[in-house]
Amino acid sequence: MxxxxxxxxxxxxxxMLSNTMVFGEININEYIKGALLGDVETGEVLYEYNINEQLAIASISKLMTYLLMKEAIENNEISLDDDVVISGHAAATEGSRFGLVSGETIKLSLLTKAMLIVSGNDCATAIAEHVGKTEDNFVKMMNEKAAELGLMSASFINPSGFPINDQETGQNHMSISDIFKLVRYILMKYPETLDITSQKELIITERNFSKASTNPVFGVVEGVDGLKTGYTDKSGLCLVSTMPITGSGQDFRIVSIIMGAQSHEDRISKTKQLLEYGRDNFSSQKxxxxxxxxxxxxxxxxxxxxxxxxxxxxxxxxxxxxxxxxxxxxxxxxxxxxxxxxxxxxxxxxxxxxxxxxxxxxxxxxxxxxxxxxxxxxxxxxxxxxx
Missing domain, CATH: 2.60.410.10 (D-Ala-D-Ala carboxypeptidase, C-terminal domain)
Structure with a gap:
């Protein structure tokens, strides 16, 4: 030829099938600092608003803490069966707490659940000390890992996201686009993460502990199985959510990110709009x-x-x-x-x-x-x- x-x-x-529910275009940009809807496998961004500004990320920080813990397990440095002795420093961590007591011993697996499901800041500190030996060394590891992954906007000062003070430097920061990169990396490398984040409550009978997941869209959007909430005065209300889209020949996963919502209602309603927009308006095509x-x-x-x-x-x-x-x-x-x-x-x-x-x-x-x-x-x- x-x-x-x-x-x-x-x-x-x-x-478009005649019975397909579609929203057309959406606009959820009011009363939030930024938003993103994306596909995990391809990295496609389906909706975006202010995704490149460096923002305070509050407890979204715990996703990096979790990632470093998972990699340490993968490298046979630690195990989820490890007994972790809780330091006075970890037990004294402020903010949302699981209720750790100085000197007690707890399995790393339970600390992980309490960090992701009920956002225990004390658990994040205990995990950081177990992985990095000291919190300061672990924070250094967090920033090094961010650089390795190309998360150029990331800046960490602690493993929990709790603000050290009210100044700009007293917060963990990252852009929404980099949060999306981090979430994709975790979900693609460690899909078993969803076994934890999909749990709607954490019940520990021997501790007389029972608390619902901090994720506010459980029961609001069917199929949501993660991922992480966050809040400080500086960050506003934040939520990273994910859900699979299956059936009718479809098999893909979307992630929505809402940062800086001014009210709980806004955080929930805007997350719902994003996830339903992705579910009802897109199909995965080879x-x-x-x-x-x-x-x-x-x-x-x-x-x-x-x-x-x-x-x-x-x-x-x-x-x-x-x-x-x-x-x-x-x-x-x-x-x-x-x-x-x-x-x-x-x-x-x-x-x-x-x-x-x-x-x-x-x-x-x-x-x-x-x-x-x-x-x-x-x-x-x-x-x-x-x-």
Missing amino acids: KKASKILSICLIII LTDTFIAIDTVYVSSSKYGKIDVYPSTDFKKLVKNGEAVKTEISYNEEVSAPIAKGEKIGTITIYINDQEIGQVDAVVNENIGKANIFVRIIRFISNLFGF
């Missing part, structure tokens, strides 16, 4: 599939003439209901046999509503041999006379 950028267009229209040929082309020098063309990689995206998806294939100036399996022979460009969103190599998925001289002569004559 000798073509100067042959282009094949394939249009796929994502059609726009290219390595197992499905996207085109068949004639290569006169090849053994069998026609060859199937495949995308080199899968390309998944959340597509909004009603958006038009189009792929275009531009072939190399000259494509001739032999062609090795996996060899690039062109480029597949993907568009949504005529806006380019990505490219994937066009390849063959088997070795394509060269036709012998007699076959090529016959094909030449056939093409010459239009047979």
